[in-house]
Amino acid sequence: MLSILPIGCYGSDLDHKKCITMQISPTTIIDTGAMLSSIPTEELLKIENVIITHCHFDHIKNLPIFADFMLSMAMKQFNVYTTETIKKQIMDHILNNLIWPDFSALPTRKNPTINFVPIEFEKEFVIDGISYLPIEVNHIVESLGFIIRKGKKAFAYSGDTSYCDNFIDHVNDEKDIKVVCWEVSFPNRLENIAVASKHLTPSMLDSELSKIKRNLPIHTFHLKPNLENEIIEDMNNMKTQMTVTAMKQKKPINIV
Ligand SMILES: [Zn+2]
Numbered sequence: 001m002l003s004i005l006p007i008g009c010y011g012s013d014l015d016h017k018k019c020i021t022m023q024i025s026p027t028t029i030i031d032t033g034a035m036l037s038s039i040p041t042e043e044l045l046k047i048e049n050v051i052i053t054h055c056h057f058d059h060i061k062n063l064p065i066f067a068d069f070m071l072s073m074a075m076k077q078f079n080v081y082t083t084e085t086i087k088k089q090i091m092d093h094i095l096n097n098l099i100w101p102d103f104s105a106l107p108t109r110k111n112p113t114i115n116f117v118p119i120e121f122e123k124e125f126v127i128d129g130i131s132y133l134p135i136e137v138n139h140i141v142e143s144l145g146f147i148i149r150k151g152k153k154a155f156a157y158s159g160d161t162s163y164c165d166n167f168i169d170h171v172n173d174e175k176d177i178k179v180v181c182w183e184v185s186f187p188n189r190l191e192n193i194a195v196a197s198k199h200l201t202p203s204m205l206d207s208e209l210s211k212i213k214r215n216l217p218i219h220t221f222h223l224k225p226n227l228e229n230e231i232i233e234d235m236n237n238m239k240t241q242m243t244v245t246a247m248k249q250k251k252p253i254n255i256v
């Protein structure tokens with residue numbers, strides 16, 4: 001079965017609302033905003049693959065600490081799938097032996113804790129029978145969305161993005177997509193901030209949905225936790241005929 005389990009589905013942290021981590025299988029997660037505080041230790045040890053959509057803090061937040069955990073707890077290696085550009089951003093600014101140790105060379109360079117696996121836009125890769133097609137989306141830094149597929153079932157995941165025809169074209173072209181996970185970060189009132197930071201509001205998402213050529217269930221994520229009620233109120237006033245629901249943490253979305 002194909003599913004997505006939001007471990008953390010917010011664009012920041014507040015109380016129990018956590019930064020972005022989406023679990024696709026027991027071994028594989030997208031982004032590391034919430035892993036350590038929200039996944040039990042024995043489940044953390046099963047994670048072998050971390051896919052990073054972009055370098056922003058709410059997405060890489062737990063990566064340095066997870067590397068420390070995997071080394072000190074189990075001497076285990078894990079894979080980090082991301083682009084060369086994003087890898088360099090993480091290495092230059094986080095794992096630079098100043099902010100945090102270089103876990104791509106610890107305990108040894110030959111057999112390190114973090115094994116970077118380079119990925120490229122529009123080049124599909126497969127982990128445990130699930131394929132991932134990286135799509136370039138429209139964010140303030142290089143950023144990935146995905147078409148995630150198992151057999152004849154697929155869903156689209158926008159990552160952090162503003163208006164993005166490339167993402168829309170992929171959703172329209174890929175007939176096996178059953179569900180779209182789409183970011184919404186700010187309420188309509190703060191559209192100027194959404195535009196400046198390359199995110200979406202419900203009314204901006206509404207105009208994106210008008211370009212989708214069939215009716216699909218939409219699950220939103222990356223809401224700013226302190227503005228959640230206002231964003232959901234705006235979502236309830238969207239013009240689209242599609243069902244638009246805010247993701248809930250620990251509530252899996254099954255692709256059927
Ligand atoms: Zn973000």
Ligand SMILES: [Zn+2]
Nearest residue numbers: 054056139160
């Ligand atoms: Zn971002």
